[in-house]
Amino acid sequence: xxxxxxxxxxxxxxxxxxxxxxxxxxxxxxxxxxxxxxxxxxxxxxxxxxxxxxxxxxxxxxxxxxxxxxxxxxxxxxxxxxxxxxxxxxxxxxxxxxxxxxxxxxxxxxxxxxxxxxxxxxxxxxxxxxxxxxxxxxxxxxxxxxxxxxxxxxxxxxxxxxxxxxxxxxxxxxxxxxxxxxxxxxxxxxxxxxxxxxxxxxxxxxxxxxxxxxxxxxxxxxxxxxxxxxxxxxxxxxxxxxxxxxxxxxxxxxxxxxxxxxxxxxxxxxxxxxxxxxxxxxxxxxxxxxxxxxxxxxxxxxxxxxxxxxxxxxxxxxxxxxxxxxxxxxxxxxxxx
Amino acid sequence: xxxxxxxxxxxxxxxxxxxxxxxxxxxxxxxxxxxxxxxxxxxxxxxxxxxxxxxxxxxxxxxxxxxxxxxxxxxxxxxxxxxxxxxxxxxxxxxxxxxxxxxxxxxxxxxxxxxxxxxxxxxxxxxxxxxxxxxxxxxxxxxxxxxxxxxxxxxxxxxxxxxxxxxxxxxxxxxxxxxxxxxxxxxxxxxxxxxxxxxxxxxxxxxxxxxxxxxxxxxxxxxxxxxxxxxxxxxxxxxxxxxxxxxxxxxxxxxxxxxxxxxxxxxxxxxxxxxxxxxxxxxxxxxxxxxxxxxxxxxxxxxxxxxxxxxxxxxxxxxxxxxxxxxxxxxxxxxxx
Numbered sequence: 001x002x003x004x005x006x007x008x009x010x011x012x013x014x015x016x017x018x019x020x021x022x023x024x025x026x027x028x029x030x031x032x033x034x035x036x037x038x039x040x041x042x043x044x045x046x047x048x049x050x051x052x053x054x055x056x057x058x059x060x061x062x063x064x065x066x067x068x069x070x071x072x073x074x075x076x077x078x079x080x081x082x083x084x085x086x087x088x089x090x091x092x093x094x095x096x097x098x099x100x101x102x103x104x105x106x107x108x109x110x111x112x113x114x115x116x117x118x119x120x121x122x123x124x125x126x127x128x129x130x131x132x133x134x135x136x137x138x139x140x141x142x143x144x145x146x147x148x149x150x151x152x153x154x155x156x157x158x159x160x161x162x163x164x165x166x167x168x169x170x171x172x173x174x175x176x177x178x179x180x181x182x183x184x185x186x187x188x189x190x191x192x193x194x195x196x197x198x199x200x201x202x203x204x205x206x207x208x209x210x211x212x213x214x215x216x217x218x219x220x221x222x223x224x225x226x227x228x229x230x231x232x233x234x235x236x237x238x239x240x241x242x243x244x245x246x247x248x249x250x251x252x253x254x255x256x257x258x259x260x261x262x263x264x265x266x267x268x269x270x271x272x273x274x275x276x277x278x279x280x281x282x283x284x285x286x287x288x289x290x291x292x293x294x295x296x297x298x299x300x301x302x303x304x305x306x307x308x309x310x311x312x313x314x315x316x317x318x319x320x321x322x323x324x325x326x327x328x329x330x331x332x333x334x335x336x337x
Numbered sequence: 338x339x340x341x342x343x344x345x346x347x348x349x350x351x352x353x354x355x356x357x358x359x360x361x362x363x364x365x366x367x368x369x370x371x372x373x374x375x376x377x378x379x380x381x382x383x384x385x386x387x388x389x390x391x392x393x394x395x396x397x398x399x400x401x402x403x404x405x406x407x408x409x410x411x412x413x414x415x416x417x418x419x420x421x422x423x424x425x426x427x428x429x430x431x432x433x434x435x436x437x438x439x440x441x442x443x444x445x446x447x448x449x450x451x452x453x454x455x456x457x458x459x460x461x462x463x464x465x466x467x468x469x470x471x472x473x474x475x476x477x478x479x480x481x482x483x484x485x486x487x488x489x490x491x492x493x494x495x496x497x498x499x500x501x502x503x504x505x506x507x508x509x510x511x512x513x514x515x516x517x518x519x520x521x522x523x524x525x526x527x528x529x530x531x532x533x534x535x536x537x538x539x540x541x542x543x544x545x546x547x548x549x550x551x552x553x554x555x556x557x558x559x560x561x562x563x564x565x566x567x568x569x570x571x572x573x574x575x576x577x578x579x580x581x582x583x584x585x586x587x588x589x590x591x592x593x594x595x596x597x598x599x600x601x602x603x604x605x606x607x608x609x610x611x612x613x614x615x616x617x618x619x620x621x622x623x624x625x626x627x628x629x630x631x632x633x634x635x636x637x638x639x640x641x642x643x644x645x646x647x648x649x650x651x652x653x654x655x656x657x658x659x660x661x662x663x664x665x666x667x668x669x670x671x672x673x674x
Contacts, residue, residue, distance in 0.1 A: 074611065074612075077444060078415060078444060078445050078446055079445045079606075081611065107414060107415060108414045108415050109446050109448060111446060136577070148631070148634070149628040149629075149640040150640060151633055151634060151635075151638040151640040151641070152628070152629075152631030152632065152633060152638075152639075152640040153631055153632045153633065154631045156628040156630075156631060157628065162570075166573065166576055166580070173573060173576060177563075177566045199564065207634050225562055225563025226514075226518055226562025226563045226566075226567060227518075229518070229562045229563075230562065231640075232512050232642075232643040233499075233514065235624065235628060235642060235643065236503065236510060236643055237501075238624060239503055239510060239621050239624055240473070240501070242620045243608065243611075244606075244611070246613055246616055249623060249627075251627035269416075269448070271580065271581075273416060279583055280583070283576075283579045283580055283586060284576050284579075284580060286588055286589075287579065287586045287587070287588055290493055290586075290588035290591075291493040291572060292486075294485070294488075294489030294490055294493060295489070295491065296489060296490065297485070297488060298488075298544075301488040301489075302488055303487060303488040303489040303493070304488070305572060306569040306572065306573055
């Protein structure tokens, strides 16, 4: 696969031009360019630079309303319900995260339930955002159906990414996990390299679990993390996102031609309410040190805390630039022209 | 395996006698008897009747202080930090759940972080408790190390059960999942029947993933749900439980001879703050109907919502009585004598 080396500054400049060309405001274009660049910088290329053309396609098809901004539907003390009005998923999620942070700083805990929004790209973005503002966060989104519920043949669950973040001086702890074992992006990459998945990743057309990425891409049926356990977790997170936002469930999203008008939850906790931040930091550092004080199971392996490798990738890419597929980069350049 | 059929009333009576004999008060003994019976009634025998002798052993060894009751350490509006003072894990967790429910009814959301408590037996107990009081709940506990962190050889993570509950007129939705793929209890049962696990459940002594229960029981190293994903989720839940309660992490618990002085989080949300409970009910029912409207992947299979089979088992066992291992039942009868 041909790749080009792109600096942070260059990517952000080009992306801003793309978003301006598609009629986003100066501020919106800058924010979107920043977020897509940061995701790529953090190594989540699939939801950074690689996703830009899909995003623009959504804008072109009118699935994303670029002039929409979220509106508050109801407020109940520390909880609020918002409507994303089908605006950009990134801008809506940034706004909802800020809302939940403000509520947490005021009340100790804060929750924003957001409906009728669009794909938030990398879920981790909002976990890092909350951690940067010294908040603990628990966030999740529903999606279009892309996994069967355990026991059934047909896709009925979303892979519903779950984000949990804890601020930490020496590097925030940020978990960002979809509830499918592998993303279709990962499976596509391995298929192109003619490699097998390390573990079964979904069902083939004959309803057998398979490690062959192509089999699963063709069937479109990914496996939930932990089989029946991830299936149940995905279902209940969809229920929570749907009922708290009074928005669309994975069921309703699946009835649409494209994944849009989805539901999300942003829950923040202000750790400063507890008057022992130094102790908290020490306790977290002890956990990290303990989990890392091990022999590797395979030579050269190591254990990491959630977010650790993201931060390492970020620093490396800031210094050295990002490797981007030439095909993708040319597509993005063409969008800017 | 020889089994006896025990009615709900009989089990509760015998268990109350056991707890009274071990110096619990009348109220405590009744509550503990009720909870252990209900878990058994719900089919979670491993944390119901089968766990009683372990619990009594903890009492005998002074690891559980039967005269302790939880004390409030700090309150910050909708959040409270409590110390369980090494009392019974069940009584402490019931109290913490009630606290989180009260805070949620007052503030919309409520959180109780509990430290220095003991094993809460079946985590689902507190999810059902919150749902019965018309509250949404998210709860988790840490445990002694019983899984390696992904990439490492040695146990560094707990299987940290996660409970999520949503009240629902036609039957509450209650997820109760440990973060190991299989419990050691389940592995023990399959080993006794000379059966393999349906999927790899942990590592053998040679650091290979295995489906043989005995291999994993011998190594003591269970696999996290979804491999690296459950590993990360377990680690971050331990961090949250530890920092919010300023209590022991899995690391510190692992330094003790027995699993005690653990940390837990009880988060409740009052869904009545949103003035559309009927709509919420409808949305949840739509999700359930959608996930169940499928062809089974294997003939005779079906999909269930979390808590559905628990409720079916409860009704069956209430009517027909519970099948209990004769050996276990005789041990319990001996404890009461």
